[in-house]
Amino acid sequence: MTDDIWKRAEIESPCVKICVVHPEARLCVGCYRTIDEIGTWSRKTPEERRAIMAELPGRAGQLTRRRGGRLGRTAG
Numbered sequence: 001m002t003d004d005i006w007k008r009a010e011i012e013s014p015c016v017k018i019c020v021v022h023p024e025a026r027l028c029v030g031c032y033r034t035i036d037e038i039g040t041w042s043r044k045t046p047e048e049r050r051a052i053m054a055e056l057p058g059r060a061g062q063l064t065r066r067r068g069g070r071l072g073r074t075a076g
Helices: 035-043 046-062 069-074
Strands: none
Touching: none
């Protein structure tokens, strides 16, 4: 049995299985989608998905690294 049955002709999810929501930007640090976009992804049209996918690279700059632990103490 192959997975060919489950393949669909639609845009795939940008999920990279790093599902952590940034506490300030409220974006997933793996795929840059909002919680709402993630939750409604399967119900979105291919056009809606393409529009979101086009926006994702520009969202990366909204995430700032959290400065804690040793790195936070040694940064000057």
